[in-house]
Amino acid sequence: MILNSNSxxxxxxxxAEWIETEILSDALQADQKVYSQYQLSDMLNINPATAGKGLSLLVDEEVLYKKRGLGMFVSEKAKNIxxxxxKNETLGELIGxxxxxxxxxxxxEDELIxxxxxxxxxGNEE
Incomplete structure (x- = not known):
């Protein structure tokens, strides 16, 4: 993963988006352990608190869940969430x-449809 400091x-x-993409691509599966904030910090050369904030965001959205003393794991419903x-955010904005x-x-409206x-x-032909 490459972070974009200019973004x-x-x-x-x-x-958080990178972990979500890993889940969507099946690189991370339901109930699989994800990187800890310290592993992310070392991998990405960032502050552990920043990595923790990204993980917490996913916990708040119920994409990840915590197991006390074991770390964070992908929830069963992560992919659907x-x-x-x-779909709602991205497609909603694009459609708007x-x-x-x-x-x-x-x-x-008829012409647009x-x-x-x-x-x-x-798109189906490609």
Whole structure:
């Protein structure tokens, strides 16, 4: 993992997103132990508190859970939580921008839906 210190996203958010991506790609499975804040700190050359904040963010979202004395683990529902949040946030933002742009361009709802269907058809061909 490479952190982007020039990103507008804080380092702890980048860490959380990286772990989420590891879960989505099945590199981390349900009930599998994840890196500790100290392992992340050593790997990424960052403050352990920053790494801990990224892990805590995922615990708060129920993507990870703590086992006292053993560390943090991937929750059973982690993948679904991440997928639902990313769909709602990312796609919601993109769709909102798309609808605004369509309005500026005077594109009708029917035409916009047709364009989306065409694009989805091209995506399925690849």
């Amino acid at each position: 507008s996203k804080p380092i702890y958010v980048q860490i 991440i997928l639902m949040r990313r 921008n798309l609808v605004k742009e369509a309005a500026y361009l005077n594109v009708s 047709r364009l989306i269907r065409e694009e989805m058809g091209r």
